[in-house]
Amino acid sequence: MLIAQITDLHVRQPGQKAYRVVETDRYLPPTVAALNALDPRPEVVLITGDATDFGRPEEYATLAERLAPLEIPWYLIAGNHDDRQAMRAAFPEHDYLGEGPFIQYAIERFPLRLLALDTLIPGEGRGELCAQRLDWLAARLAEQPERPTLIFMHHPPFATGIAHMDAIGLTGAAEMAAIVRDYPNVERIICGHVHRTIFQRFAGTIASCCPSTAHQVALDLRDNGPSAFVMEPPGYQLHLWRDGELITHHAVFGDYGMPHPFHEEGGLIDE
Template identity: 50%
Template sequence: MADQAFSVEQCPSSQQCLIAQISDPHIKAGGKLSYRQVDTANALREAITTLNQLVPRPNLVLISGDLVDFGHPEEYATFKHILSDLTLPVYLIPGNHDDRQSLRAAFPEHRYLFQHRDFLHWVIDDYPVRLVGLDSSVPGKPYGELSNASLEWLDKILTEQPEKPTLVMVHHHPFVSGIDHMDQQPLKHASALENVIGKHAQVERVLCGHLHRSIQARFGNTLAISCPGVSHQVSLDLTPDGPSRFQLEPPGYLLHQWSAAHGMITHQGFIACYPGPFPFYDANGLID
């Protein structure tokens, strides 16, 4: 695994930064399939291969929670082993499937996970874009929550550097997605987070996982975006009381490209081999 003692050398220009995000790998131990269907370990390997081959290379990778499926130490060992193939710096937050203590125990070299005494909240100042991770996990519960003390911590952190473009990452979605069974396990009291985010204009995005598909929503004067799942996707079912189901649509990742000239642009890519790329033009112009 890449050393976590990163420096700005990996973002050679203070004028730009490229940040990849993947989410919800749900790793199981011993080759077990998630929900008896999904080879999540292999899916993460394929995602890492994709990320390692991106040109230009991202400066770092964010993983927005549900790192493993049941929070077991052996799952974190498997996750860590697979992640060791990633040749980019990586930063983690927990989701509802994670276990705070087991995650910390598995990644003692990820010192940022120990910044806060009670939660895996962290801030990284080593890049042209400031990174803030929030721990919304509630032991034994599928929904997420941020305590008043956590929101005060966030407000204080964001007050420190009002000019620096900032990404805030939290596993649970703080908006109504329209996918009913997921909206029954959202970030609770999301308006309290929205009030804090809305005070700090430098927040370029609130990045989430949990929804296992990419969804965008206006949130606190900025944009909240959920990242596709790295293996399985939650079914796009907007019917009221729709059942809790997933499907094996193409997995994906997000690329957040920030530059001083153009601000933050977010792209979605897919993790698979497709035909192409093919040219639009040849020597005679647009190909007919």
């Protein structure tokens, strides 16, 4: 099973620039084309939040238009830039988005079980796992305690060392860890929010962040580092579930030419 993860699309209306720099809607068509062209093609695409920049209905309309050519089943969760009700209204055919206070659901039809966890606090940059959301997670994990499971969410449940992003990090991470620690079948927790590739051990498993399909958060590990972004290459991750193990590959979007061979006529090319 192959899972593609994209995140932090921050789609705005055509011609609008995020932070006066990034026309985020223009990055989505080449993203979709690249995913469609993958060989082998993923069975599913997980979009781990901040699908739009302000959660406006017109932004979701642009998002829907840009995602329409995607030929792979895809699933959304909400990030801090999203609006649950506007998201539901824009994608009525995605009934997994539900009608309750949170967007949380289980995807059961793949060899690897997928659990979507909601971390959104409306109007705030930080995330939260309240008692209700944590109880949902505990109940879902208890249903199938031996089945290999991947949790996907927006805010990572760990501090990254990028100070301005950690300032809008996740409340309830310790409580989540106490739940997850009892379930060694949790293979991975995949996240967005930080616009970078990051990994950390967490509660007996591995938690990770995925780069944005548009702009990246500047890699600045100073305690007083400013809130800033850079136009590093947009990226995504591929999570390969094979022989009972989950293997993650970082990849970037863009045309970098055809692969060049290492070997020729049975040996390494030495010239």
